[in-house]
Amino acid sequence: MENPVVEVLEIIKERRSIRKYKTKPVENEKINKVLEAARLAPSANNQQPWHFILVTKPEAKESLRAAFKPERQWLMQAPAIICRMRRSKESLEKK
Numbered sequence: 739m740e741n742p743v744v745e746v747l748e749i750i751k752e753r754r755s756i757r758k759y760k761t762k763p764v765e766n767e768k769i770n771k772v773l774e775a776a777r778l779a780p781s782a783n784n785q786q787p788w789h790f791i792l793v794t795k796p797e798a799k800e801s802l803r804a805a806f807k808p809e810r811q812w813l814m815q816a817p818a819i820i821c822r823m824r825r826s827k828e829s830l831e832k833k
């Protein structure tokens with residue numbers, strides 16, 4: 739790693755929003771890396787007020803359809819959807 743700041747900047751410049759997806763399943767290794775990156779995100783008081791739910795089964799994905807506005811239904815084509823849930827105030831107080 740020559741200059742990590744430059745490398746991160748290059749990655750940020752290269753990223754783009756995807757609106758069409760391949761049907762092949764996403765490898766667990768890739769999903770785990772994404773979840774690892776999300777898990778390491780900073781949060782106020784380090785509360786980490788989130789849960790992640792990985793949705794891949796068609797019937798489970800179908801149950802999310804109503805959550806996507808009509809103009810965002812293309813999200814249903816994604817072979818894997820990670821839902822970020824906010825932990826409840828009560829569960830945060832228990833931490």
Ligand SMILES: Cc1cc2nc3c(=O)[nH]c(=O)nc-3n(C[C@H](O)[C@H](O)[C@H](O)COP(=O)(O)O)c2cc1C
Nearest residue numbers: 750751752753754755756757807808809810811812
């Ligand atoms: C909070 C948020 C909501 C977004 N909602 C939509 C959306 O409903 N439809 C869509 O096509 N793109 C959506 N986008 C993607 C933006 O349009 C996209 O980031 C912008 O066009 C820049 O393109 P890029 O992400 O490929 O650089 C959303 C992005 C964010 C951060």
